[in-house]
Amino acid sequence: MDFHSLAQRYQTPLYVYDFDKLKENFLGFKDAFAGRKSLICYALKANSNLSLLSFLASLGAGADCVSIGEVKKALLAGIPKYKIIFSGVGKRDDEIYEALREDILFLNLESFEEMKRVEKIAKELGKRARISVRVNPNIDAKTHPYISTGLYENKFGVEIEVAKEMYIYAKTSSFLEAVGVHFHIGSQLCELSPILEASQKVADFYKSLLALGLEVKFFDIGGGLGIAYEGEEIIPLYDYAQGILSTLKDCEPTIICEAGRRIVGDCGVFLTKVIGEKSNSHKRFIIVDGAMNDLMRPTLYQAKHHSYILGKENEPKTPCDIVGAICESGDFLAKNVLMPSSESGDLVVFENAGAYGYSMSSNYNTRTRPAEVALIEGNPKLIKARESLESLWANELELL
Structure with missing residues (x-):
């Protein structure tokens, strides 16, 4: 890439x-579960660019959505309604209504209370709501606590005993159809x-x-497979699929996988230019035009993205922080990394930025969000224009 x-x-x-890499990653999941009924529902929260979704739709992807906005965007991108799942712990009644009206594959439910709300809305619509229940297996995922979701201390899902009661209730309801488990x-x-312990x-x-x-026709195994941000040993997709299938001996449900990061994470890079350097008696700072509003993961999770200054990879390096212009001490893209001496205009590349980069960006400090570009067979295509300043206040109303 130039x-x-x-x-x-x-x-x-x-x-x-890199859309060529995106295709390779997605087809890797399809190949891993080849020979068994499966549906790869891409998790929109990782990156919901419309062109990216449309590209995945052309490869046969479904969609794992956590808001009605994501459901609508998946439909707009051409993902069939029968491949769309609506998950999430805080679905509003109007979102449930819209999801049922759109007749998507099913809703993943997070509580008995939510199931009764879905039943009530389905009754009002004269429909049977297809549902799945998210089971919290109380398994330590051994990841950052902010992105652990399978312990009882987390807000997600229900205990198995409660889930069983929910399925029995659904079986007797005229307006609920339990089609999956999640x-x-x-x-x-x-x-x-x-x-595998959870599975x-x-x-x-x-x-x-x-x-x-x-x-129950669908066995929804969620997603969550990691990528190599810092040289981690990632889980081979073949081992993952075979391990899941080994827990389902004598059963042949349709496997649903909600992969996000593993599909799009290593396809993306974040580019930012050096504005200048400053140092004090204790610390050296490289100041760039990107900031925590553009790439939140380092601030939020203390996440690390391998970075380098383009063209200076082999020059002598000293420790520094890479920081932006946001008025917060937490505004950093990297801490205590080794970097060569930089000059204004140097280009810093942050790798593995395809997931939870743009999708978590904001307009904090009245900053415009970046443009997004796709590379298809090496050819660049603008898939989202940089925001204009005027667009940031276009919907604000003046006091009369």
Whole structure:
């Protein structure tokens, strides 16, 4: 990739995505589960650019959505309604209404209370709501606590005993149809054993539902597979798929996988230019035109993205922080990293920025969000224009 020409053409900060790599990653999941009924529902929260979604739709992707906005965007991108799932712990009644009206595949439910709300809305619409229940297996995912979701201390899902009561209730309801069971224990997972422990626990529960006469067709294994931000050993997709399937002996449900980061994470880079350097008696800072509002992960999770100054990879390096212009001490893109001496205009590349980069960006400090560019067979295409300042206040109303 010629990052210098891209930065000159589209300005910085800038997100660049390799769609050829995106295709390879998505097809890797399809191949891993080949021979079994499966549906790869891309998790929109990782990166919901419309062109990216449309590209994945052309490859056969479904969609894992956590807001009605994501549901609508998936439909707009051409993802069929029968491949769309609506998850999340805080669905509003109007969102449930819209999801049922759109007739998507099913809703992943997070509580008995939510199920009764879905039933009430389905009754008002004269529909049967297809549902799945998210089971919290109380398994430690061994990841950052902010992205762990499978312990009882987390807000997600219900205990198996409660889930069983929910399925029995649904079986007797005229407006609910329990079609799936779901679990998801966290994100950026690099150890297979917790996933398989959770899968075995939920698979045993799934088999008990079949024994009760419930026609549960979908076994939703969530997502969360990690990528190599700092040289982590990632889980091979073949081992992942075979491990999941081994917990489902004598059963052949349709496997649903809600992959996000593992599909798009290593497809993207974040480009930012050096504004200047400053030092004090204790610390050296490289100041760039990108900031925490553009790439939040380092501030939020203390996440680390491998970075380098383009063209100076082999020059002598000293410790520094890479920081932006936001008026917060937490505004940094890297801390205590080794970097060569930099000059205004140097281009800094942050790797593995395709997931939870742009999708978590904001307009804090009245800053415009970056442009997004796709590379398709090496050819650049603008897939989201840089915001204008005027657009930031276009919807604000003056006092009369």
